[in-house]
Amino acid sequence: MKLEMRDSPGQLVAALKPISDVGGNIIAVIHQREPERDHDTLSVQIVLELPEGKRDKLIKLLKEQGVHVQRIGEKRLLFKRTVILIGHLMHTDLSDTVDRIDSTGFAEVSDLAMSMPAVNDRSSSRITIRAVSKKDMASAMTILRQVARQKSLLLVEPLEDTA
Amino acid sequence: MKIALLGLGSVGRGVAEMVDKKDLGITITAVADSKSGYMDPAGVDIPSLLARKKKTGHCGDTGITVADIIKKATYDALVEVSPTNALTGEPSTEYIRAALGRKKHVVTSNKGPVSLAGKDLRALARKKGVAFRYEATVAGAIPVMHLLEHGLSGNEILSISGVLNGTCNYILTRMADEGLTYDQALLEAREMGYAEADPTYDVQGIDAAIKLVILTNAIWDTGKKLADVERTGIDLLTADALRLAEEDGCTIRLIAESCPKTHVLRVSPRILSKNHPLVVEGTLNALTLTTDMAKEITLIGRGAGSVETASAIIGDLLYIRDQYARRA
Numbered sequence: 001m002k003l004e005m006r007d008s009p010g011q012l013v014a015a016l017k018p019i020s021d022v023g024g025n026i027i028a029v030i031h032q033r034e035p036e037r038d039h040d041t042l043s044v045q046i047v048l049e050l051p052e053g054k055r056d057k058l059i060k061l062l063k064e065q066g067v068h069v070q071r072i073g074e075k076r077l078l079f080k081r082t083v084i085l086i087g088h089l090m091h092t093d094l095s096d097t098v099d100r101i102d103s104t105g106f107a108e109v110s111d112l113a114m115s116m117p118a119v120n121d122r123s124s125s126r127i128t129i130r131a132v133s134k135k136d137m138a139s140a141m142t143i144l145r146q147v148a149r150q151k152s153l154l155l156v157e158p159l160e161d162t163a
Numbered sequence: 164m165k166i167a168l169l170g171l172g173s174v175g176r177g178v179a180e181m182v183d184k185k186d187l188g189i190t191i192t193a194v195a196d197s198k199s200g201y202m203d204p205a206g207v208d209i210p211s212l213l214a215r216k217k218k219t220g221h222c223g224d225t226g227i228t229v230a231d232i233i234k235k236a237t238y239d240a241l242v243e244v245s246p247t248n249a250l251t252g253e254p255s256t257e258y259i260r261a262a263l264g265r266k267k268h269v270v271t272s273n274k275g276p277v278s279l280a281g282k283d284l285r286a287l288a289r290k291k292g293v294a295f296r297y298e299a300t301v302a303g304a305i306p307v308m309h310l311l312e313h314g315l316s317g318n319e320i321l322s323i324s325g326v327l328n329g330t331c332n333y334i335l336t337r338m339a340d341e342g343l344t345y346d347q348a349l350l351e352a353r354e355m356g357y358a359e360a361d362p363t364y365d366v367q368g369i370d371a372a373i374k375l376v377i378l379t380n381a382i383w384d385t386g387k388k389l390a391d392v393e394r395t396g397i398d399l400l401t402a403d404a405l406r407l408a409e410e411d412g413c414t415i416r417l418i419a420e421s422c423p424k425t426h427v428l429r430v431s432p433r434i435l436s437k438n439h440p441l442v443v444e445g446t447l448n449a450l451t452l453t454t455d456m457a458k459e460i461t462l463i464g465r466g467a468g469s470v471e472t473a474s475a476i477i478g479d480l481l482y483i484r485d486q487y488a489r490r491a
Contacts, residue, residue, distance in 0.1 A: 086401055
C-alpha cells in the first residue's frame with residue numbers, strides 16, 4: 001500500500017493507527033524522501049496483512065485522517081492450511097505436486113517439511129498451503145486431493161480450518 | 164424387570180455381574196449362549212450361572228436353544244449381546260425380530276442389526292408398542308443416545324464428529340507418544356488385547372464407519388449404509404507423519420464425521436491441534452455434537468469393556484422400565 005500524507009509531526013502515526021483499528025497487522029513500513037517531490041508531502045509504503053473485507057473501511061479511515069492512498073497492491077494469502085502427504089513422494093515427482101498448487105496463481109505452498117526414510121519406504125511430508133480466500137483454499141484442496149489420488153498418496157487433512 | 168440374556172461373552176458377563184452385584188430391580192429369568200440355554204422364571208442364580216459357564220463353557224442345558232428362550236421364556240426385555248457378525252448382522256437380527264414380534268422390549272450392543280436393519284426394527288418395535296434400544300452400540304459407556312433424545316431434545320443437531328474406535332486411537336497415541344511404527348503399535352495393541360488377530364475391521368475404519376452410520380440414522384433418519392461412508396483407515400500412516408504433525412503442535416486421530424448439510428459422511432485420519440477436545444489418549448472414545456442451541460458438546464469416555472458396555476445396556480433397561488411403568 002502506498003500512502004501520501006502531509007509531512008508534519010504525528011502524521012505517520014495517524015496513518016498507522018487505522019490499520020490496527022481494523023485489525024490489520026503491519027509487516028513493514030518503507031519511508032523514503034524523494035528529492036524531486038515538494039516537501040509538503042511524504043510518501044510511505046506499508047506492507048500489511050488485513051482481515052478480509054476490511055479494505056474499504058481502512059481507506060475510509062485513512063481519508064478521514066487526511067491521508068491519500070496512492071496505490072494498493074494486493075497479494076492476499078491469508079488462509080493457511082497444513083496437510084500431511086504420505087507415500088512415494090519422490091518417485092511421484094514432489095516438485096510437480098507442489099507446482100500443481102503454485103501454478104494456480106491463487107494458492108501457494110509456503111512451507112514443506114519432509115522425512116527421508118530408506119529408498120523404497122514411503123516418505124512423509126508436511127505441506128503448508130496459503131491461499132487468498134476461503135474459496136481459493138477449497139479449490140487448492142480439491143486439486144491436491146486429485147493429485148493425491150492420481151499418485152496414490154495418502155492425504156491427511158486438518159479437521160478444522162486455521163485462518 | 165425380567166430380562167432374557169442372549170450371549171454370555173464379555174458384555175453378557177458384565178451385565179450378569181452388575182445385575183447380581185447392584186440392587187437394580189432387574190432379574191435374569193433366562194440366559195442362552197451359542198451352545199445351551201437355561202430358564203428359571205423365579206430368577207437365575209447368577210454366581211452359579213457364571214461358575215458353570217466358566218467351568219463347562221456352557222451356561223445351561225444343551226437341549227435348550229436360543230429360539231426356545233426367545234419364544235418360551237418369561238421376560239420383559241431381551242438383552243441381545245450374542246456374538247454377531249457386524250457386517251451381516253446375523254444371527255442377532257433374527258433374534259431381535261422374533262422378540263419384538265412377541266411384544267418384548269429389546270436392548271442390544273450388536274452393531275450389525277442396528278446399522279443394517281435399524282429402520283425396520285425400529286418400525287417393528289413401534290408397531291408392537293415396545294422399545295428397541297442400542298445405546299451400547301456406539302461409543303461404549305458414553306450415553307450419547309440418551310443425550311440426543313433427552314438432554315438435547317428440542318435442539319437441531321447440525322453435525323457430529325468423533326473418535327469412535329479405541330483400537331485405532333490406542334495405536335495412534337502410541338505412535339505419537341513413543342515414535343513407534345504402525346506395525347509396532349499394532350503388535351502392542353494386540354498384546355494388550357485391544358486389537359483382534361485380524362485388525363482390518365478396526366484399522367481400516369470399518370468399525371468406526373458402522374458406528375457413524377448408526378448415529379447418523381438415529382439422528383437424521385437418512386437411511387445411510389456402510390457403503391455410503393467415505394472411508395480411509397490408519398494402516399498407511401507413518402511414524403514420520405505423526406512426528407511432522409507433532410512439530411506443528413498437532414497430532415493425528417481417526418475421526419468420524421457426519422454433517423447432512425455439507426453431505427459429509429466420512430471416516431479418515433485427520434490432523435488436530437493437540438489441545439483439541441477430540442484428542443483423547445489410549446482407547447478412549449470422544450464425540451462432539453454441534454447443535455443450534457447448545458452449540459458444541461463433547462463427551463469423552465470408555466468405548467469398550469465388559470462393565471463399561473454393561474453400563475450402557477443397564478441404562479437402556481432402566482429407562483425402558485421407567486418409561487413403560489409410567490405409561491401402564
